[in-house]
Amino acid sequence: MKRSYIRKILDAIDKDTISFAGGLPNEDLFPLKQISKASKKVLKDRSSLQYSKSQGIDSLREKIANFYTRVYNLETTKDEILITTGSQQAFDIILKSLNANNLIVESPSYIGALSSFRILKKDIKEFKTFEQLNNILKKDEILYCISDYQNPSTYTYTKKQREKVANILKEKDAYLIEDAAYSLLNFKGKIKKPICSFYKDKSYHLGTFSKIVAPGLRVGWIRANKELIEKILVVKESLDLHTSTFNQMLIDSYLDDNDLFKHIKKNAKNYKKRMNYMAECMEKYLPNFEFERPKGGMFIYGKFNNIKDSMQLATKALEKKVAFVPAQVFYFDEQISNEARFNFTNCNFKQTKEGIKILAKLTK
Known part of the structure; x- marks a missing residue:
């Protein structure tokens, strides 16, 4: 390694x-002033320094779920959200919850994801075209992709391409890890529907506050159906019990008092x-x-x-x-x-x- x-x-x-x-x-x-104000507010509550739920605090998960429903037009409840210690942790959590050994990635692809896949000794295959993806993806294997402003290539899937990927996943009955770290950073404020909105059953959608608020707080999330959340929750508990209570409450308080968008x-x-x-x-x-x-x-x-x-x-x-x-x-x-x-x-x-x-x- x-x-x-x-x-x-x-x-x-x-x-x-x-x-x-x-x-x-x-x-x-x-947003230093707003974060500072939120931290003073949060520190008045002793529970901010206590252990908290492994899945994440309810109010923050509720806000993220509402965001999916309102912005992505993807009906979501707080039970379909799990808070992670940065989006990076999501790779480890998801892969340890699945039996799949084979991963299909775009070429080129995000170095942090590749590192996670390698350390877990997964077999990696790459694709450059959707025809290649269709030929190599098999049942219960995992597709990892970044649908918006790909890291590194900056490419963004069109709506037709998103639907095509979703159709391939349905046909193959495979898993999707969709990384959305940059999806909100469109220069014109346009937000596209994620691939998972066309393929919900075996998909994980990853989000993070790192690129839109502050990376040092290390607060991200996974959106998946309840059955998948229950499986990854067991893994999350084994890794760090829960993401920092204080940092979750800090983000939650910031969102209460400020317009994120x-x-x-x-x-x-x-x-x-x-x-x-x-x-x-x-x-x-x-x-x-x-x-x-x-x-x-x-x-x-x-x-x-x-x-x-x-x-x-x-x-x-x-x-x-x-x-x-x-x-x-x-x-x-x-x-x-x-x-x-x-x-x-x-x-x-x-x-x-x-x-x-x-x-x-x-x-x-």
Whole structure:
């Protein structure tokens, strides 16, 4: 087993490094005043420091369920929500509750998911087209996918593609893990119906407050039918008993007193500006980097037409105090690639321009 490349990079980064590597939300947008107010309110209640339900506190699960019903138009009750310690924990919980050994993933795919699958010794197969998916997916196997602003590729499924995936899952009688970490970060505020709304019986929909409120709180959730929730609840109890009571109550109190979607809209507006500025810098200084501007999320993804191995470039760039993620780590077989992922949410305009210009010199 190896550590996550991105986590190792984050450990190596110091205050002088220009980092396009991690999926870090912009700290300037954290609702500090509102969170501070919520924390004072929560700490007046001694139960905030006590053990709590393994499935999560009722009021927070109720809010998340209402969100699914109202925004996704997917009728949901609090009994169909389980709170997790970050969305990352959901992979471990779900996989330990199922007997399936085979996992089908998009190529490329999220490095954190691949790490979870590997450490549990699952057999991983990849697909690039829905025809390939249809050919390799078997009964009771697991499909893992990101339907909105995929990490790393930034691709988003159309409604037709979502329905097609759902039909394949129904035909094969397989499981779905749908990762929705970025689904609310559309630059125009448009939210698409998830795949699980077309295929509910054997699906898990993963959400998180990490990208929309604050990642340090480590509060995420799984949405699934009651039968599946009961199975994963047993696993959750064995891992950490429950997610931090205080952090759950903090988020719950924040949601009571603030408009979450107003905050998300503010973030998305800021991120669109940052994305466009990075794209303009790339087009000016890195003309050999080919990419499409994303419509949401936190990354720009593309390929270098003048180099073969972006891992070598990433190593040299880190020596010059610039970090980005080479695509090799997003392929389960770690194939050499000229592709790369850049985070645009964390750096200011000055750092972005400087970092891209340093990369331009290295690629020459």
